[in-house]
Amino acid sequence: DAGVIQSPRHEVTEMGQEVTLRCKPISGHDYLFWYRQTMMRGLELLIYFNNNVPIDDSGMPEDRFSAKMPNASFSTLKIQPSEPRDSAVYFCASSSLGIAFFGQGTRLTVV
């Protein structure tokens, strides 16, 4: 397996634009997590899914953020509209039996 695949690796967008981050989890994993990492706040859990169902979205900072998992092999995190303070590295991770495997992340810069 190629591991957790995230796209794009880098995204630069203007304030107010919609941004969509994509994730392909490891096949067979039943959990999927979206994290955000910044210098100021460290690693934050935004939302996670179990068997494609959102379980806990209490970490989603605002209504501008939304996440979907339409099937077991794909998830998206959308920010609409984006703001400069959303600039961060966004990680997707999938897990099975408690061990999480992380993607390489998407570095988002909102200017």
Place this chain on the structure above:
Amino acid sequence: AQSVAQPEDQVNVAEGNPLTVKCTYSVSGNPYLFWYVQYPNRGLQFLLKYITGDNLVKGSYGFEAEFNKSQTSFHLKKPSALVSDSALYFCAVRDPDYNTDKLIFGTGTRLQVFP
């Protein structure tokens, strides 16, 4: 509520010397504990875990961690540090009573190994 604490923002050690990265935890039941490492511009990578059994667990790259229930600690150790061990290290806990894979991560400790 379950939590982990990493009291040191940074640990500096000379190459060849032993290293310790500290972690303490707080959970309601018996914890599942993990260590992850993050190299620059990469995602977190699993190093090792403690579920049950022997208090000393061995992981990748020569790392090991010691579970101490009385001190609620799970310190990461390595007998001889390498410059290539320089990275950001995260401790994490999963509360098995909640029947979920959700992990609570610490704030991370930056390990700097000097030649």
